[in-house]
Amino acid sequence: MATISSPGLATNGLDVKSIISQLVALEKRPLDTLKVQAATVNTKISAFGQIKSLVSTLADAAGSLTSLTGWNGVATTSSDSKYVSASAVGGTLPTSFKVEVQSLAQAQATASAPVLPVGTAVGAGTLRLEQGAWLAGVFTSGGGQALDIAVTASDTLSDIASKINGANASVTATVLTDASGERLLLRSKATGEAAGFNLTVDEGGVPADNTDMTGLSRLTTLNGTVSQAGTDAKAKVNGIAVTSATNTFDKTISGVTFKVEQITTSPIEITVSKDNSAVQAKVDAFVKAYNDINQLLQEATKYDAATKSAGLLQGDSTAITLQNVLRTAIQSVSTSGGPFQRLADIGIVQERGGNLSVDSSKLSKALNDNPDQVKDLFRSTGGGAADGIAVRVKALTTNLLSNDGFFKSKDDTLQASLKRNDKDQQRANDRVDAFEQRITRQYNALDKQMSSLNGLNAYIAQQVTTWNKSTG
Structure with a gap:
């Protein structure tokens, strides 16, 4: 940085340093604007990173609805789990049976x-x-x-x-x-x-x-x-004798594992039934994942006329496009067959603002009355319009998250903008430094010239005074 050689123009009381400082501050205004722009770009990068994370959550939620096992949940109950406890794998057909325990397995x-x-x-x-x-x-x-x-x-x-x-x-x-x-x-x-x-x-x-x-x-x-003595566990299932080297019977009833805990005095009933609550929880998770994205995009792209303030991504065409393609996927019609073609048919409706809401009673009834048709609405893979809604959302989110997808492209664009801004800031800094050095040299030169002129003025004044005395 250049320095001024004197506090004022030939000691005439002018604060040259202050003058230069103010002129440099004016020259820095474009640089300040660039810094604000860089901060905004960084904030956008962070915002799109958050959106990407939410889209990933939506992809996982859609994936759980496209998976067959996600629709095969079962509930297993025991009339007295202190004697016999049980569990069943997804997809096990509804059934019930009685277990009597004669002896437990022991180690020698x-x-x-x-x-x-x-x-x-x-x-x-x-x-x-x-x-x-x-x-x-x-x-x-x-x-x-x-x-x-x-x-x-x-x-x-x-x-x-x-x-x-x-x-x-x-x-x-x-x-x-x-x-x-x-x-x-x-x-x-x-x-x-x-x-x-x-x-x-x-x-x-x-x-x-x-x-x-x-x-x-x-x-x-x-x-x-x-x-x-080493002994096997002995039990009867519906009156038929069965044994196991351990207290766990995992091959006796297809899909069901039951564990004998104590010798029984009366039969224990094990019941396996379809568990729609597991499916309903997955649907709720899917709806929440979508709503989280929609709310963030709504807030980021809105314009408040009352306060005349705009969201961070207001006017950002890519953000609006993302919001639209997600809404299109959610609002799509599936021609997979059956009574359900839209989410609204099973109680999932879109509210003002784009959020989804779930009518739990209507969804529960659909799952109880037409479970296969609800499953098809979400996970049908008939191709094109016959694809289920979860299948479409999963495909869309997978594409958005891919290495050459939406988020990678958007991040590349923003990072390139940051690099350009950095170069612009460097050029602006160089211009400010050059300006400060130039005007400092100019004021130093002017100061020296003023000092010389002041000296000449003093000399002339002295000569005039001397001449006046000599002719008086």
Whole structure:
């Protein structure tokens, strides 16, 4: 920035710095206008970003109505969920059945023979754990690979339990200490008859050593106690016996999963029915998503004659076009067949201002009386005019949100405007700097000239005074 060399023109009291400052401020007015324009563009970028987010929400809401699973909601109830609880997947046909529970699934649990003294080594050898089923006291291997665990001569019962747990076995191990000594407790991780187990040992000597009550043989299932046998859950469905390795029956009734919680004394009734409330909630979400966009666009494009104020996007043709295409999609007619061709036919009407409102009673009646026709109104894919309204809105919003769609194009335009504005500001700044330097040089030169003239004036005045004295 240029500087003035003196406070005034030849000390005549003129505030040259103030004069220059005011002239520069006048020169900066176009720059101030450019800054306001840049701020407006940034605000528009933010506004269109918000609109894009709302359009994305509308796309999701439309998508849930175009998805078949969105129309297959079911409600599952139990006459007493403390005994039997249930759920069903979407699309399950309405049904009801009775469940009686005879027994719950259990995991096998065993306790070894006691080991004394507490904390001493048990003996060297190999533990072998096999998974399978116990039938009438006879173990039948399930055919899986047995787990061998090496035990050293210094291992205590706690060490052995840690090795079993660390081997990711099909059982969990812990140590119980009571008056008779230490016992190894094993429990299957899974319930059911087929998830039983058998623990045998190999102490490296004759086979008889593996079953006596010394060393590692004290830990075998044979020499221990089965505190709980592995059992399947047993129930009756409409009087027909069924079993499950767990307390959950997920293959007994098509589409339905029920879980037995307690043994029953009387049948528990499970009912599966169509759940229209889920569909109604999706329709409500669709309406809200549309209204959120419409309200934002209405506010941004309006002009208030009373206050003479305009919305941020008032006069923006792209915003108005977006509002119109969305309204056209919502107001479209579907020729998919049936009694419903417009949203208004099922209780969804457009109010003044463009917002949608839902007549819940009319929508509920339509869903109860003609569920397939309501579904077609939204998700029919017949092509062209036969497409459902949600299908059209989904296609429209997908196009708007695409990499070369409306929002990308609008953002590119606004970003380009910002770049131009930035260049314009830089040029304006350069002009202001050049102007300030120029007028500062001019005032400095004028100041020097005035100073010289003042000096000449003083000299002449002195000479005149001297001449007057000499001729007086």
